[in-house]
Amino acid sequence: MTGCTPAEQQAALLQDAGTYLAGGGLGLFQLPADLNLVVARGEGSRVWDVAGREYIDYHLSSGPALLGHAHPEVIAAVQAQLPKGSTYFFLNEPEIQLARKIVDAVPCADEVLYTGSGTEATFYALRIARARTRRDKVMKFEGAWHGMHDYGLWGTVPSTPSDYPRSKPDSVGVPAMAGELVLVSPFNDSAKAVEMIERHAKELAAVIIEPLQRVLLPEPGFLQAVREVTKKHGIMLIFDEIVTGFRIAWGGAQEKYGVVPDMACYGKAVSGGFALAAIAGSTDAMQVLDVRKRNRAEVVWATNTLNGNPVCAAAGVAALDVLAEPGVYDRLHAIGSRLRKGIEDAGAKHGIAVQCPGEDAVFGVRFTARKPLRNWMDLTTSDKDLGYRWACEMIRRGILVNPNEKIYISVVHSDADIATTLSAVDEAFASLKK
Ligand SMILES: Cc1ncc(COP(=O)(O)O)c(C=O)c1O
Structure with a gap:
């Protein structure tokens, strides 16, 4: 022009x-x-x-630009990787290095699964939980944002209180059937959450929670109560740390609030502004991904072409190195x-x-x-x-x-x-x- x-x-x-x-x-x-x-x-x-x-x-x-825009160390890492190729769909060194750093930083993490976005991370974390527990329902909290998939978009922005545990879909196009599988409880109400979890314990695969829910602090004891009751019933507790991860503390909300889930989802800051997200979980939670130990029919499918690609992973390694500075x-x-x-x-x-x-x-x-x-x-x-x-x-x-x-x-x-x-x-x- x-x-x-x-x-x-x-x-x-x-x-x-x-x-x-x-x-x-x-x-x-x-x-x-x-x-x-x-x-x-x-x-x-x-x-x-x-x-x-x-x-x-x-x-x-x-959120992703936690280091500000165009951080020189992130640029240098990406520039070093680019001439070597941007994607292989085979193992690459940056993705292994980044996984190791995430495991070192995150209390609940023994292993990492890469995804392309936060939405994919929470979506697959729920699938992993279903496979691990052989149950189908999941619970989330009213007002929590877990991305754009059909299980996340219930009770995210209601204008009137939900008819707990039922809630309304946030988007047109979300099938009503998905709502049969998603229970919703108000945030920071330990008694209600525990009661709902106890009542549905036999059908609940997971409770997913934003430990800092948007801008709401968890009240003392709330996350602990949810941790206790989920553990008692073998329900996977998933922290959505896509905002809080590497932002509110090096070890995220788990470190800050002192509660360790079974899995946690990362995105935004974890890759220095590049398109990568991840699930970090205990070996027990992540075992359903292990093709070495399970036959194909028993393994969770959670593979995408560009996940863990070396450019985004190299950016993530550089970003975490900056964040680790005193x-x-x-x-x-x-x-x-x-x-x-x-x-x-x-x-x-x-x-x-x-x-x-x-x-x-x-x-x-x-x-x-x-x-x-x-x-x-x-x-x-x-x-x-x-x-x-x-x-x-x-x-x-x-x-x-x-x-x-x-x-x-x-x-x-x-x-x-x-x-x-x-x-x-x-x-x-x-x-x-x-
Ligand atoms: C807490 C939380 N979870 C999940 C997501 C979804 O992540 P993405 O936009 O990368 O799909 C977001 C996005 O803002 C988020 O804030």
Whole structure:
């Protein structure tokens, strides 16, 4: 597009996106036309759009860019691998190295199975659990996000409480029959969860849980109660650590909250922003994948062409090496906690009821006075319209956030980034008050 200004170029690209991409974008969220953007590049804590605008990025690709964009060590690892080929569908050194690092870091892990996405990871983890236990039903918690497969999309974003253990499908196209196999319980209600698990123990293969459910902290004792009752009945406990893994601590939620599941799903940060995810599990849980010890009819099928490919695995090895450096998690927590407190203080100053629930490395900005925020229904008290308008005001000021979603912190956000962001927060709140 010669002769166009950068702004005209971006407008033309957005028009093409509207024509050629299904739904005109990425799916579930849309920005207003005057703020919509096409990312041209990212570096560190920043991204630039095609029109030339710079943003401090707290979306971070919805989490994967934990090291910031284009981290030099990840680039170097990928560049070293690329001339050797990008995929073989045979064993390769980076995938073995990465598996070893994951096993070293993750309390529940003896072995690793690679998948291509978080959705595939939770989908296969449930299949592994069914094969291991020879039972069919699974349980999840209301408001938990486990990806886009037919067993995950029940009771994820209901506007009224579910008729526990039944819930409604989140997407059209999810077969009603899948709902027969998925029980839903409210998060942080130990008594209800234990009672439901006990009642369905003989048919339950797995309980899958986001230990930090979106932005909701587990209350003391909740994860422990679920661990205890699942163990008692031989039900596989699966932690979905796709957000929390390598982010809220080196050993993820298992380390942070001190509860060890049978399997855990990893994605996002585990591969430095490249398309790879994984299930890490105990030898006992993963035995159903072992073609060396079982005949084919007894083995779980969970193989995909590009899984564990050497480019993504090399990126993952480099990313985990950076995260293993001393002080990384302290810095992540310090930066995140400053931002959370700053947003809440600005809300108090402007008389806006706003809270930042979650962990320092990943949290929400929720416009509600309800305290404490314990479960999905508590979160529905948040004013989503205000959340959307706040996000727009932030984007207008060069701070990239996903409306009503999470704020992700990277290891390269600086004190100066936080100061700039907090001054935008102050202006955005002032503008909302008008
Ligand atoms: C907790 C959790 N589990 C699973 C998924 C699905 O991962 P993916 O988008 O890679 O399929 C997500 C995605 O955001 C997630 O947040």
